Amino acid sequence: MSRSSSARGGTGGGVELLHRLVGGDGGAALEALLDGFEQRHPDVSLGDVTDENLSLEVKSRILKENPPDVWIEWPGKNLKPYDDASVLGDVSTVWESGTMERNYLDGPKEAARFEGTYRAVPINIHRINNLFYNVSQVEAVGVDPASLDSPRALAEELRRIGEETDCLGMLFPMKNPWTVLQMWETVLLGEHGLDTYVGVTDESASAHRRAVADALDIVRQYGEAAPEDKLYTSLTDANARFTRGESVFFHQGDWAAGEYADADGFGYRDDWDHVPFPGTDGLYAMNMDSVVSAAETENPEAVSTFLGYVGSADGQKRFNQKKGSIPPRTDVDTDAFTPFLQDQQTAFQRSRDQPLSITHGLGVRPAQLIELKTAMSTFVSTWDVDAVADEVVAAFDARA
Template identity: 75%
Template structure:
């Protein structure tokens, strides 16, 4: 824990879990930039691995942190229902911030008509990474695969006709399976149906949910025998080592690729939007929110405005391996991969909010969805899994 106080004034308390690695480096870059621009505003940061639990406990004790880093979207619904997060609408509308965000990030920042968060970064989840040499060897053109079902056919062909693994599919943690499911649902059914299902009308789209689960089942059938015990980190390393033609994951996976000598972008690995999701930028993101009441409202507002600034987001995202939610940030010093991600974001027709990462569903629903997919990969019972998914998405908070 580090706390800094100057001039006898109370610190702004920032609670987060960005410790070490790219997250810690990104936060340090953000805070350094803020201190340079606002040396008179005291800021202390407190790290906590059990962030959500700690924030909730502090709220119950009527001692919330001034600001904390949290998923936006429906993840914030319990906080807004309790009236404990601040109204940040003035920060959005007073300057040029609102006009420099696309609709998806703005939707994530709003609960109802009120802005409650300042998005800090974006990770795209609907990436399909490609081992270039293996794709040539098995005779597949990823850009020509136009749907999740067509992708299943291609994986089945690779399994039947070659000695290669089509796609590594880690299932040790349920969120990786849920992420595949939601990406398949988006790619096969489109954003309108995806949004209707996540917004509480799942039972009206049972057939589409069943179809998505059947496709996920087909992916699992041609995955490696150890899929149930395979973690994301291990799968990513094995993809780098050339074990599979494809790997589906958020763009955070590419951090390991760029750090691997001899595994060069474009010549050794590349990426396309997951089949059927071209034009969609499915988002996971972090944001900063504030308590409804703080002892230092002016200082908190100054910090939140910096979080939403082009300078703050350039500093943070360059180190984090993500892209800025603002569309006017100079990404000239970002990696070529991230520059392409930023361009795809700016050109996207829609920016769906991820179910798996808490933006598109409430926290209680996310827990039930993870339970549903855990049972699914144990039994591969599509009908039972569809029932569980619908129950999770239509339950009341």
């Protein structure tokens, strides 16, 4: 069940958790995590409070010198303003005292620390660089998804499908600018490689302006191949249309597959499947949530106990099985997960790098993310590659 405010178990020092996971898979995942914690640590009382405007509430309470003990946030550069203000707790002891540190890959570890100090505990991972496809339709149009070796090759294939067949190559929802930004960052990664991607996100975008513009041009080509109602189509609508067989391909994070599992007659591998987005094989582009703590809490031992459970194999198994995501720990038993998520976990463990998502706040600061979404809104209304490339570069190179 989800709740706006509650306390659970324990008579010792308490922990207040602030979050926005209410209802749906997020609420179920949090409930499973908290149930597991209560079973393992009945002596620690835990109260959780929900707030839809989480970031605003956390900042307000910090300014009032009454921060929550712990809260759920995107890690990476999304946390940089908090780190700059010295309001995040040092959770290095939690990482180093048990088996956590050796069972996380470098990508999640880097997202959790600043200048060598751990400030967060990642709890789940969603992969964003998936290219889903309809099995019967790829056979009908004569394309092998695994043979597409770059985003530009996919654009050329979509053009061919549109010219030579009656099938729709790819749905591309644009009602919300984040889906366009996510497509752009995935194209940038696939077409120009990890070094360029990291260079752009590390505030040297001006040195890579040509790549920024080229990725925008490829996204424009995807837009040309998309249905005419693309500007008014939401992710939910597009995902439902994909399950009804209305397109050959669909790019989205792995959260989209939750709907496929619930769709009648739409079975994994038989009716739908996926490959890494062209050009990104071996890379696991990540969106994730983490738990962070305030620099000053009344019950530091209880907070450390809770963070230790969040980072444990048991806690992450409980949370991710309900969330439809994979655990950032590599030693979690995923036998009870869906076959798709088991495949995602295998790909994660075999990945050579785990770049941090731009769209979901890990690879950019909050102010930069706002500017990037604004740029994408301009892009889908004008399709002016050069002008929007300038906006994107300016957003990345801003020091705010």
